[in-house]
Amino acid sequence: MKRLVVVLGCVVGVVGAYKVATKIHLIQPVDWLAVAHLKKADHLFHGVTVNTAVEDRKDPYWKQAYAEVTKHPSILASTSVPESFPGRIERGNTELKEIALTFDDGPHYPSAHALVQELKSLNLRATFFVVGKMAEKHPELIREEEAAGNEIANHSFSHVNLSKIPEKEVATEYRACNLLLKKILGHQPRFCRPPGGNSDSFVFRAADDNGLSTVLWTNDPSDYANPGEDVILERTLKHLSNGGILLLHEGVKETMSVLPLLTKEIRDRGYKIVTVGQLMRDSAIARQTAVAQLTLPKLSRDR
Ligand SMILES: [Zn+2]
Numbered sequence: 048m049k050r051l052v053v054v055l056g057c058v059v060g061v062v063g064a065y066k067v068a069t070k071i072h073l074i075q076p077v078d079w080l081a082v083a084h085l086k087k088a089d090h091l092f093h094g095v096t097v098n099t100a101v102e103d104r105k106d107p108y109w110k111q112a113y114a115e116v117t118k119h120p121s122i123l124a125s126t127s128v129p130e131s132f133p134g135r136i137e138r139g140n141t142e143l144k145e146i147a148l149t150f151d152d153g154p155h156y157p158s159a160h161a162l163v164q165e166l167k168s169l170n171l172r173a174t175f176f177v178v179g180k181m182a183e184k185h186p187e188l189i190r191e192e193e194a195a196g197n198e199i200a201n202h203s204f205s206h207v208n209l210s211k212i213p214e215k216e217v218a219t220e221y222r223a224c225n226l227l228l229k230k231i232l233g234h235q236p237r238f239c240r241p242p243g244g245n246s247d248s249f250v251f252r253a254a255d256d257n258g259l260s261t262v263l264w265t266n267d268p269s270d271y272a273n274p275g276e277d278v279i280l281e282r283t284l285k286h287l288s289n290g291g292i293l294l295l296h297e298g299v300k301e302t303m304s305v306l307p308l309l310t311k312e313i314r315d316r317g318y319k320i321v322t323v324g325q326l327m328r329d330s331a332i333a334r335q336t337a338v339a340q341l342t343l344p345k346l347s348r349d350r
Contacts, residue, residue, distance in 0.1 A: 139290030
């Protein structure tokens with residue numbers, strides 16, 4: 048009994064120390080979603096080239112995508128999207144007083160429903176970078192998000208570090224999520240975001256091969272680590288900038304609570320809050336206008 052009390056005391060102590068250390072940013076919080084997936088494929092960080100996880104995988108969308116990527120590589124190049132944007136998007140036009148609102152890692156049940164309702168009541172639209180495996184479990188949430196005017200984007204199928212897996216699997220991750228979202232929504236997404244932002248030239252090319260533009264961000268308050276509502280607010284407002292892209296996460300309680308105040312403060316500073324698609328369209332228009340103004344012939348008094 049005494050030994051049990053000591054063990055329990057140690058566990059409570061370690062958990063407490065971890066919480067405090069993450070809160071004061073002494074250590075990076077663990078991304079449990081990523082860890083759960085990595086457990087199944089722990090070759091990812093050990094440089095092992097034989098990929099047993101590929102053979103073991105049961106996910107039908109992942110398997111279909113892998114077969115297509117492996118057997119018919121030309122199929123990738125033929126994928127097209129309705130509008131084309133630059134292959135890698137780090138921000139919008141800096142002349143534009145707009146911020147794109149993005150939510151990663153969903154859909155979470157049932158909090159995604161509450162988030163959609165909250166966005167509706169705030170008259171906001173956002174871009175949701177969803178994980179294929181999660182979307183497969185709750186396709187109704189994906190439909191609900193889109194029906195409310197939000198934009199659905201690809202955050203890979205399994206939420207793995209794409210810069211640590213073979214190129215074929217990177218293409219498969221994006222393609223499987225595309226196939227699933229096409230099945231759910233009737234069309235494939237235009238944008239993707241690599242989990243954790245982990246990317247290299249292979250990751251960008253795999254996105255491009257699958258008809259996707261890679262979207263990164265300018266503003267990351269690390270809300271997933273539950274730093275507190277005040278901290279999320281302070282960090283976000285500190286890094287606001289024209290054409291910025293704000294990275295938040297679905298299923299985070301503090302983010303939900305602070306969202307009305309956060310978006311009010313952003314709007315009070317004169318920014319319009321939009322989806323990534325809207326930001327890119329407005330950025331392109333602003334750029335064309337600027338180019339047109341530059342090329343206008345200068346008027347001379349002497350003429
Ligand atoms: Zn993520």
